[in-house]
Amino acid sequence: DIQMxxxxxxxxxxxxxxxxITCRASQNIGSFLDWFQQKPGKxxxxxxxxxxxxxxGVPSRxxxxxxxxDFTLTVSSLQPEDLASYYCQxxxxxxYTFGQGTKLEI
Amino acid sequence: xxxxxxxxxxxxxxxxxxxLTCSVSGGSISSGSYYWNWIxxxxxxxxxxxxxxxxxxxxxxxxxxxxxxxxxxxTSKNQFSLKLSSVTAADTAVYYCARAYYYNRSGGTTFxxxxxxxxxxxxx
Numbered sequence: 001d002i003q004m005x006x007x008x009x010x011x012x013x014x015x016x017x018x019x020x021i022t023c024r025a026s027q028n029i030g031s032f033l034d035w036f037q038q039k040p041g042k043x044x045x046x047x048x049x050x051x052x053x054x055x056x057g058v059p060s061r062x063x064x065x066x067x068x069x070d071f072t073l074t075v076s077s078l079q080p081e082d083l084a085s086y087y088c089q090x091x092x093x094x095x096y097t098f099g100q101g102t103k104l105e106i
Numbered sequence: 107x108x109x110x111x112x113x114x115x116x117x118x119x120x121x122x123x124x125x126l127t128c129s130v131s132g133g134s135i136s137s138g139s140y141y142w143n144w145i146x147x148x149x150x151x152x153x154x155x156x157x158x159x160x161x162x163x164x165x166x167x168x169x170x171x172x173x174x175x176x177x178x179x180x181t182s183k184n185q186f187s188l189k190l191s192s193v194t195a196a197d198t199a200v201y202y203c204a205r206a207y208y209y210n211r212s213g214g215t216t217f218x219x220x221x222x223x224x225x226x227x228x229x230x
Contacts, residue, residue: 045220094155
């Protein structure tokens with residue numbers, strides 16, 4: 001199975017800050033990497049697919065980059081509604097696997 | 107727009123079979139090249155992909171659960187289901203259903219949308 005490792009596990013930031021979350025895959029997964037946002041008590045929602053494509057309706061302050069084994073999710077100007085946990089997930093091969101999550105506190 | 111909704115018992119006894127259904131609304135489960143997935147999340151923990159099914163009958167399961175899992179699609183009811191046998195307390199989790207679709211010709215798929223999730227507790 002492909003292991004996905006996120007860092008940091010938690011992150012405290014202020015409104016307007018630029019924050020970056022990293023995700024590393026245990027093997028080359030090309031660009032088959034997605035990012036999900038999960039607010040407390042809610043289901044995950046797709047933010048970024050294919051490593052860098054923004055899902056329709058997601059604010060442009062979210063940006064994904066990377067390929068191969070190293071990926072990043074950047075929020076350019078943090079807003080209060082961005083309080084959530086963020087998970088990366090590889091769709092290169094089954095079993096699909098997720099990172100352990102990054103809890104973003106504002 | 108397509109919406110998914112999980113349903114099923116919230117409490118299952120150890121050694122019994124967990125059975126959940128995901129109802130699809132706003133579109134036909136048979137349209138397009140979609141895979142229908144189950145994903146779970148124990149309280150306070152991360153996400154685990156359980157498996158997927160296609161309307162063609164093709165299924166793929168996580169090897170960690172493969173011997174206990176069955177996912178099937180019922181096109182007549184526009185829903186798909188999960189059965190997990192011989193459950194233990196370790197199977198207590200919020201269970202999500204999700205649609206996976208191809209976003210490029212290279213085979214990239216992504217989970218969108220998700221159901222709201224349903225908590226299943228395994229306890230006697």
